Amino acid sequence: MQQPFTSTPDAAKLNEVLQQVAGHKGCGTSGGGKASYGSGAGSSDLPPEVWEKVKNHPCYSEEAHHHYARMHVAVAPACNIQCNYCNRKYDCANESRPGVVSEKLTPEQAAKKVLAVASTIPQMTVLGIAGPGDPLANPEKTFRTFELISKTAPDIKLCLSTNGLALPDHVDTIAKFKVDHVTITINMVDAQIGQHIYPWVYWRHKRYVGKEAAQLLSERQLMGLEMLTARGILCKVNSVMIPGINDQHLVEVNRAVKSRGAFLHNIMPLISAPEHGTAFGLNGQRGPSARELKALQDSCEGEMNMMRHCRQCRADAVGLLGEDRSAEFTTEKIMAMEVNYDSATRKAYQATVEVERQAKVAARQREFDTLAGANSDLKLLIAVATRGSGLVNEHFGHAKEFQVYELSTAGTKFVGHRRVDLYCQGGFGEEENLATIIRAINDCHAVFVAKIGGCPKADLRAAGIDPVDQYAGQFIEKSTLAWFKNYLDKVGSGEIVHQPRGDADIRQGAYIAA
Amino acid sequence: MPLKIIASQCTGCSACEPECPNVAITEKNGTFVINPKKCTECIGHFDTPQCIAVCPVDNTCIIDTSLPRYRPAA
Numbered sequence: 025m026q027q028p029f030t031s032t033p034d035a036a037k038l039n040e041v042l043q044q045v046a047g048h049k050g051c052g053t054s055g056g057g058k059a060s061y062g063s064g065a066g067s068s069d070l071p072p073e074v075w076e077k078v079k080n081h082p083c084y085s086e087e088a089h090h091h092y093a094r095m096h097v098a099v100a101p102a103c104n105i106q107c108n109y110c111n112r113k114y115d116c117a118n119e120s121r122p123g124v125v126s127e128k129l130t131p132e133q134a135a136k137k138v139l140a141v142a143s144t145i146p147q148m149t150v151l152g153i154a155g156p157g158d159p160l161a162n163p164e165k166t167f168r169t170f171e172l173i174s175k176t177a178p179d180i181k182l183c184l185s186t187n188g189l190a191l192p193d194h195v196d197t198i199a200k201f202k203v204d205h206v207t208i209t210i211n212m213v214d215a216q217i218g219q220h221i222y223p224w225v226y227w228r229h230k231r232y233v234g235k236e237a238a239q240l241l242s243e244r245q246l247m248g249l250e251m252l253t254a255r256g257i258l259c260k261v262n263s264v265m266i267p268g269i270n271d272q273h274l275v276e277v278n279r280a281v282k283s284r285g286a287f288l289h290n291i292m293p294l295i296s297a298p299e300h301g302t303a304f305g306l307n308g309q310r311g312p313s314a315r316e317l318k319a320l321q322d323s324c325e326g327e328m329n330m331m332r333h334c335r336q337c338r339a340d341a342v343g344l345l346g347e348d349r350s351a352e353f354t355t356e357k358i359m360a361m362e363v364n365y366d367s368a369t370r371k372a373y374q375a376t377v378e379v380e381r382q383a384k385v386a387a388r389q390r391e392f393d394t395l396a397g398a399n400s401d402l403k404l405l406i407a408v409a410t411r412g413s414g415l416v417n418e419h420f421g422h423a424k425e426f427q428v429y430e431l432s433t434a435g436t437k438f439v440g441h442r443r444v445d446l447y448c449q450g451g452f453g454e455e456e457n458l459a460t461i462i463r464a465i466n467d468c469h470a471v472f473v474a475k476i477g478g479c480p481k482a483d484l485r486a487a488g489i490d491p492v493d494q495y496a497g498q499f500i501e502k503s504t505l506a507w508f509k510n511y512l513d514k515v516g517s518g519e520i521v522h523q524p525r526g527d528a529d530i531r532q533g534a535y536i537a538a
Numbered sequence: 539m540p541l542k543i544i545a546s547q548c549t550g551c552s553a554c555e556p557e558c559p560n561v562a563i564t565e566k567n568g569t570f571v572i573n574p575k576k577c578t579e580c581i582g583h584f585d586t587p588q589c590i591a592v593c594p595v596d597n598t599c600i601i602d603t604s605l606p607r608y609r610p611a612a
Contacts, residue, residue, distance in 0.1 A: 102553035
């Protein structure tokens with residue numbers, strides 16, 4: 025077998041994994057197993073052909089996002105609309121939000137980048153084009169990129185994300201290139217509301233403004249959605265929650281997109297700060313709190329599958345959701361790389377991931393069975409520090425985000441994540457950062473970590489958050505259920521009194537990846 | 539007068555390039571420039587100059603007042 029990784033920094037780690045892969049040969053992947061997509065539903069609820077499309081897509085399957093990675097290539101700089109939460113001039117290496125990108129690529133550079141990343145990160149299964157403008161406002165570049173990749177790496181799933189204005193014109197081409205997944209950002213279905221989100225759209229050689237612009241955009245979005253679902257292409261709808269503008273209205277959007285066959289709805293918090301230079305950032309428009317966001321997502325959940333694990337990633341993001349390895353794959357580095365695409369190695373690696381994934385699901389089921397006798401209406405949130413694979417495996421001080429789960433006797437449910445600045449910087453803790461972290465997980469009763477120092481432990485306890493380090497290296501769902509069972513026992517015996525928690529902040533602005 | 543692009547404000551997004559009916563816009567050092575000899579202010583093609591209509595940054599594509607006004611051939 026070829027070793028295409030020797031020139032990369034990950035070579036040692038990957039070789040270690042490949043050793044394990046060798047040991048697992050012969051373990052086939054059934055592709056079955058229960059796994060949640062969006063939120064709590066399992067594969068048994070999905071037609072097999074749909075399950076096949078989502079099971080390894082980190083954005084379409086919550087469960088897959090712990091194991092599989094995606095990448096975006098920034099080949100589409102032009103846009104055909106203006107949104108009040110976007111400023112195309114802003115670009116900064118420390119910024120991580122959609123529409124922002126440091127380097128633009130030609131389709132040829134993008135194709136080489138995809139091969140380089142796929143060879144270095146074998147669990148990378150999805151290639152998306154998401155901007156930094158609108159992919160369908162750059163149709164030649166977008167489809168040329170898909171064409172090149174489908175020739176050289178046919179096992180990679182193709183995906184694109186659009187504002188929908190040009191979508192009806194390109195549905196046939198999308199189907200032709202076997203793009204399985206399309207995301208449409210739909211923030212409103214009412215022009216009265218839309219005029220406060222979109223100052224203008226450019227369509228067929230004319231700039232439209234005000235309600236006329238919003239009306240046109242909305243009609244094109246819904247028409248595009250219907251055309252895609254009629255062709256069996258999976259559609260996710262993204263909506264930006266803008267308090268006071270469309271927060272109440274998104275329930276109506278949810279019904280409108282569900283009735284047109286959307287598969288998944290992703291309600292995301294507005295990212296807005298004055299330093300972004302966006303219209304909303306400059307006029308002081310706030311984003312939602314963690315509780316407001318969750319309440320809206322919960323109220324839409326009965327209607328359809330909700331996505332809660334979106335990291336609102338950049339148009340050039342690389343890696344697992346929540347991590348950004350794009351700095352390892354700059355154009356300069358890629359052009360210097362000797363890329364050797366080896367689909368056999370990728371397959372073998374993904375087979376081990378599948379084994380790990382099945383083990384995790386089995387462990388959750390076993391633990392859940394022990395909860396069977398428990399009977400309580402109690403529901404609470406807990407935060408987890410993880411580096412992936414569905415394990416409690418990150419130190420408190422090294423966590424760049426915490427995953428949030430809701431625990432109840434119905435089981436454990438992923439409900440979101442909170443981005444934070446590192447607590448531990450070069451060996452000592454930053455008190456100011458600790459306060460920010462506590463605010464970010466202030467709605468949680470406990471935080472699960474692989475390890476934590478004495479000082480932050482005491483401060484967390486003082487804030488009413490239980491630091492839990494006894495499940496280091498174990499599966500998240502199994503661990504949290506075991507802890508929850510114990511918690512219920514203690515509440516039952518009167519040893520502790522269950523207290524409700526407060527609200528939490530959603531991190532705004534730049535985060536430092538280093 | 540033809541149009542010009544204020545380079546310091548241009549994001550280099552390329553949206554204007556394919557919209558120009560005169561193929562007057564090209565990339566130069568990461569931003570875009572309009573060839574004044576080719577620009578017709580979109581007269582005879584569209585009601586408004588397309589580069590202005592599609593540009594994401596206000597007042598970046600503007601009339602170049604240092605040059606004589608474009609006159610369509612009679």
